Amino acid sequence: MFSNSMYLLLVTVIILLFTLRCTCTTGTGLLSPKLGNGTMIVKCIEKERLALLKLKEELVDEHGRLSSWRADEQYKDCCLWYGIQCDNATGHVTVLDLHGSSGNNKSLSGKISPSLLELEDLEYLDLSFNDFSFKQVPEFIGSLSKLTHLNFASASFSGLISEAHLLNLSRLQVLNLSFNSNLTLDLGNDWIPPFQLDTIALARVKMGSPFPGWLQSQRNFSYIDMSYAGISDTIPIWFWDTSPRMEFLNLSYNHIYGVLPDLSSKFASHPRIDLSSNDLSGELPSFPRDVKFLDLSKNKFRGSIYSFCNNAGYIPYLDLSNNFLSGELANCLVDGIYGLFYFNLANNNFSGNISIACERNRMLQALHLRNNYFTGEIPTALINCQILKVIDLGGNKLSGKIPDWITGVSFPQLVVLSLRSNEFHGTLPSVLCSLTSIQILDLSLNNISGPIPKCLNNLTALTVEGSSNATIPIMYDGGPDITPGKGLILRDTQFSPASAFLIWKGLVSEYRNSLGLVKMIDLSSNYLDGEIPEQVTSLKGLIGLNLSSNNLVGSIPTNLYQLRLLNFLDLSHNHLSGSIPSTLSELSHLGVLNLSYNNLSGRIPSKGHSLTFDNSSYLGNSQLCGLPLTLLCPGDTNTSTGGDEDGMNDHEPLDELFNEGFYISMALGFMFGFWGLIGSLVLNNTFRHKFFKFISKFEDWLYVKLALGKARLHR
Template identity: 50%
Template sequence: MFTGRVPNLSSCSSLVQLSLDNNTFSGTLAESIGYLSQVRSINLASNCLEGLISEAHLFNLSKLQLLDLSLNSNLTVKISSFRNAPFQLERLWLESCKLGPYFPKWLQNQKKIEVLDISYANISDSVPDWLWDNIHMCEFLDMSHNKLYGVVPDLSSMYNLMIIDLSSNQFNGSLPLLPPAINTIKFSRNKFSGPITNTCHLRNLYVLDLSNNLFSTHIPQDCFINLMSLRYLNLANNNFSGEIPNSIDSPCFVSSLHLRNNSFTGEISRSLKNCNKMTILDLGENKFSGKIPDWLGESMLELAVLSLKSNHHYGRLPSSLCRLQNIQVLDISMNKISGTIPKCLKNLTILCSKIDPNFVSHRFFIYVDAMGFYHDSAYIVWKGKEAEYTKILRLLTIIYLSNNNLIGEIPHEVTSLIGLIALNLSGNNLVGNLNFLDLSKNNLSGGIPSTLAQLSHLGVLDLSFNNLSGKIPWIDHLQTFNASVYMGNPRLCGPPLVLKPCPGDKTPVGNVDETHNQEHDNIFNSKGFYVSMALGFIVAFWGVSGTLFLNKWCRITIGKMLVCVEDWLYVKIMISKNRLKIYLENC
């Protein structure tokens, strides 16, 4: 890997191809690169270049066909419009370069473009009409992650177009007509609306992502059948309605199906039984109903993410779910599931072992063709927040069965799921008392959750010798355990760890008992204490004595007792006096 500045290559006048990509070249690019009059291809992608690229760098490159400056996030490309362009580019990659805020007008003279990537380019503008006319030969078009707006025109005449990515912009209106050869459509995170029938009969389509738009339309059965032949279908976060076709004879090639947060109805379709390559199935937050079918755990053995959350499913959890040996995320929360938790959970192979963070898994890659692949993603609730996870999805291992009608005890087999990082069973009718919890001598990390105190029956707790950190929650139940429960966690602090106060504690943890004693001393030193004590004595004395003296029999009895006591004291005093006198005389 090379570092430093890009060398001065002006003396290499016969150079045809310059490839310095995937290095760490830094600094500005010298204008002398414009003297490479024979160069046809310049690739400086994935470096650390900065500064400005202007027409001065390109004025003499009449044979230039390929220019790749992508993934140089500090590089600004500002080229004045050439009246007569010295070159006609066929392939142009400027991903992550600074082109905006206006759409680059110098592209108006480029009419042979086959590949155009101006994604992540800080452009906040409408797409000029001339661009759509100029790219009629385009095969690959990526303008994603800008702030482009407007209506996309009819693109059906772009016969060579195979991949189009306009995601994360502000395009609106209906979907454009697209050419029959297209295989990838990524229009997510825009403001598209209206019908999607334009996409239903594209025979070469592999990837369709219309998620996070403003669609509110019914999807016909015949359209759904055709869409099930895709490899990747994402309609999430819209307001689509309809039912998944229930034809068991329909072929299914989908490996990733995202229908979450729509208004789909009906039962889980039997047509999904044929999707034996499915890795992600997200039907959450819809209006699906019925029982979870047994075949779900028998046909989709490659399934890694299954989300049926927030629907109207009922019945028992089928034991066939335990055959999903590759499952990493299982979310069936917020339904009406009843019965007990299956004891066969120990058969979930992936969850029974820890995932190696250094292991590169390809199970969440969506392969399209020779143009490359895409990282799949899924919406997961983690630490109370829902977010879309992409690259770290392979590290998540989660089971959510919360807010159902589950009964019985938590099966002991759950303890075999040592790879699990989150288990949520809240909001059910589970029974049993957990009075012994020993998690010592593991590699647990993070803070101690305050919800642990809700285990009010817990009599024995051992969290020692882990990697826990932060302040021990100041909750009565957790404070009843002694310091040995938390020992061996160097980054834990706070009581009952007497010698490890947390930073910012006003009262040192080691002085808790002293503080308690000082509070008692303050009570004894107050005037109120002595006044109340005197009043209490007076009230008690006269309450008892007054009652006795008002009774005649008690008064006589007490008088006789006092006379006897007086005589006894007199005799004792006289005897002691005589003994003392004799002792002194003998001395």
């Protein structure tokens, strides 16, 4: 039961709520209260409102992001404008957040007006992800003495950031200048900044060769990114003892050399560490046992990882690829490292059997062990890592048969399976056809025999043209990150694009950001026999098919023309017979065709896209005839008459020694040879359709011009 006093208090509150009316705007969600007579209470300081309007005048806002910044009476309160926040007590503008977004084209441009200096209480300034056309960062920014947060990331600034820009920013905590092409931080090595930063984000900002000495004065930072900074030096010992709060460190893509000390106690909890693509050497040091992300790839580390594994613990993301590490894994993934989502030891000198405990690594999604010296069979324990998306064991000395437990039931999300260049033998198990998510199947350069399974049409992902995702995301346990407008945050989940190395048109290429668009089967350099199954023509999503260097017989399937996206087709070095289907000329996207060294016969198709390939596509087939080979087909006549019917002498003009087919083959062959080189990189459907439409028109034009020229020549 309420007492009388409590009842009266409740009634009073209700009356006050009905009396005090507020209006909301969509700009920042702030409330602007009205008096009882409807008059709006304006918090905005007039001087600051005029300064913001002046700032708008010098910015280019093609998409109307600043449409609420107006001089009209009803828009008088600038505290309600887009990107503006004011102090509730004083009305002064404290936040100016005009950040754009990565990937969209709604950026602001123009220049920054000195009127910004009128915002004397400004604490938060974010102009990231806009386009300032490589203008110099205004020096007057350094006069905004109350700034705590300065974010100019990806804003297309250039020139120098000198001590004068930062001299008066004594309250600054977040400095983010990342991703401004080839911008230079020109600070003296003995300079002592007036601030203590929490976030130091300087990725792709030029900093000079010496390791920046001014960092020695920074004692409180938790996030530091100086990747792609042009540093060519060792990491000073003092750096590791600078800040006990450090939980994110990225010094990748520099020229940092030397040996790392014991780092097990140099970070805060759950750090992310990226020291990849440098010249670091020596043995692997100890790191914190709870590191969430560790990338030491593309360095010169040597020796065993035995001690590293003994001192390691929960590491969701671990990349030690492209070093000189050696020895056996032993129990590294059984009793040592656990909690893996991403594991990469590729391009090292590891040997022995592969041992892994999926009970401790059930979230493993990417396993890269290619180009080492691993022996033995694929470990059966792998069957328990059932959310794997990438298995790359290529370039080792693994043996045995392809396991019949590699199925779609065991690995329903498997997208990439590469076992190339090993010593596997036996036949291809038909259960491989149950890998319904597979997009890249590379079993080349082994000792596999027997027929190609006829169930290929069950590879569902390969039967669908195109792909909705350019990348194949690998999820892993998160850590600190910086996002536009929010500064440093902690994520529970991070995503990184999966990668795979493929032999594409004779070149070894790494696919990462476009891996999701690549669909291919490579069974080359084995001992496969029998015919090419007709079911392969159901794989309409294929852009690459390599069955070369086997013992295949029979004819080329006439329905291959159904693989409309096919860009690379290699059936060379087999025992295929019969004629070349004329329908192959309908594969308008085909950039590379190799049918050489078979038993093919008859006339080479001489229309459409078939004219774009040179004789190397057909060599070693003694019964083939017609252009571009020199062997004439029955009924063909030599274009040289040797007569003088038209009053010409015995030596006809050079143009008459070649027919129109030669010119078409030469011109279009050159163009499509070039397309064959870049085709695997340009995977945009719209671009391809426009390109080949242009080529088709060019072909028609060339035929007409050659016919007219020949007619004039014979007059």
